[in-house]
Amino acid sequence: MNPKGYLKHIAYDSVIFGFSGEKLKILIMKYHNTGLFALPGGFVKNDEDLNDAVRRGLKERTGLDDIYLEQFYAFGSVARYKPEIMETIMKANNQALEEHSWLLDRFISVAYYALINYEDVVPTPDALSDSCDWYDVDDLPNLMLDHLDIVKKALQTLRDNLERKLVGTNLLPQLFTMKELQMVYEAILGEKLHRGTFQRKILSLGLLKRHEKQYSGAAHKAPFLYSFEQKK
């Protein structure tokens, strides 16, 4: 235990994925006056479930409850212990070091990824950060510590889980077109898929409900809208 009521040595980091309509993006925070970029993370209260701590942090950063969230790895190498970095951040924020000395200890970080609907999020920085913004997964700033490794592993896990967990729909609004869903898959896998094959495959799962057509005003046949149907 410690004065702030947080568990020592334990942190979490979150890779928050969103889909802009074109590209896969993640939320990155920038600390005041340091030039340091980092994944949104936080600590676990003494009387709080690890999973709940992450949901709490996600709610603060995105405003969203009830997010698709998956834990994927605990990063625990000694190499990631660099107290001088945390010291830099705290000094840049005029925080009293002695009061927060537990922050300079070694941490093991449990990493989660979240899938959210890009459109209904207003990224919100925390007290130590001056921004919290979307970045393309293949055009990230220099992340501190091992946060780039964390992102890479998140992406790999997401790819591995793509079919098993029908993950794609969590990145889209309630109603979406088949083309949009395909673009999500392509962004995650990093490769083009054949249109006919993709449509056949997805429809054969029997998990989508077809709605009215979407008349976009473009000069061509209007696509159907779909929603994800949780079981039958």
Place this chain on the structure above:
Amino acid sequence: MNPKGYLKHIAYDSVIFGFSGEKLKILIMKYHNTGLFALPGGFVKNDEDLNDAVRRGLKERTGLDDIYLEQFYAFGSVARYKPEIMETIMKANNQALEEHSWLLDRFISVAYYALINYEDVVPTPDALSDSCDWYDVDDLPNLMLDHLDIVKKALQTLRDNLERKLVGTNLLPQLFTMKELQMVYEAILGEKLHRGTFQRKILSLGLLKRHEKQYSGAAHKAPFLYSFEQKK
């Protein structure tokens, strides 16, 4: 930090799988004079990688280096915090409570599963335990805390990874027959597989090297022996 040089609040538990020739088994420890059964676990030293801590523990329990090891989940609910259980174990071992009070704190446990060759292991209990034995995965004793959940999740992860990671060979000796490999798959998946289809599938991967035949003395055609070939 603390007197013993271990990180507070962080533990690991390991689900160590072995294959007896018939059934899938895991190593379970029993604590002195308590009737409590548990997964082999341990703590992380201040200057030690999390992964290394687990390998160190595995080496102590099995005598094996260089084990197939996979981290699969960090268990961090508050519900798993039951200091009275740890107190029971320590009292039964005449340990001084005040000296080890950090053991009564809340822990987040990072769970790993290991795959080892059943035959070349001599299970070794630690100081607090009076036994360390193999149990059938579907005939386990009553495990303390959430250790049954940990086993279930380990099995699920193992199943999910079975194809992606060619996991089966880690549970067999260097040389094995196709039938033995099939029995490993069947034990993990919990279902029978068709012989011809299995053989065709495995061979098509091109990862096995065929050796001389194994003359078992039984009255029928002798099977080939195979070994796993790491890449070409």
Place this chain on the structure above:
DNA sequence: TACTTATTGTCTCAATCTGCGACAATATTA
């Protein structure tokens, strides 16, 4: 030595799944 038995390696066949191109059916603009 010839016959029997259990098991193995492989093949075949049908059913299913996949990759890829093609075609007709739209919405809208010109």
Place this chain on the structure above:
DNA sequence: TAATATTGTCGCAGATTGAGACAATAAGTA
């Protein structure tokens, strides 16, 4: 009314899969 860009779907060839069948053994047995 024609032109254009996209969409929903189909058909086909090739690959994969599930299930049974058959010949080839290694003993044991008569």
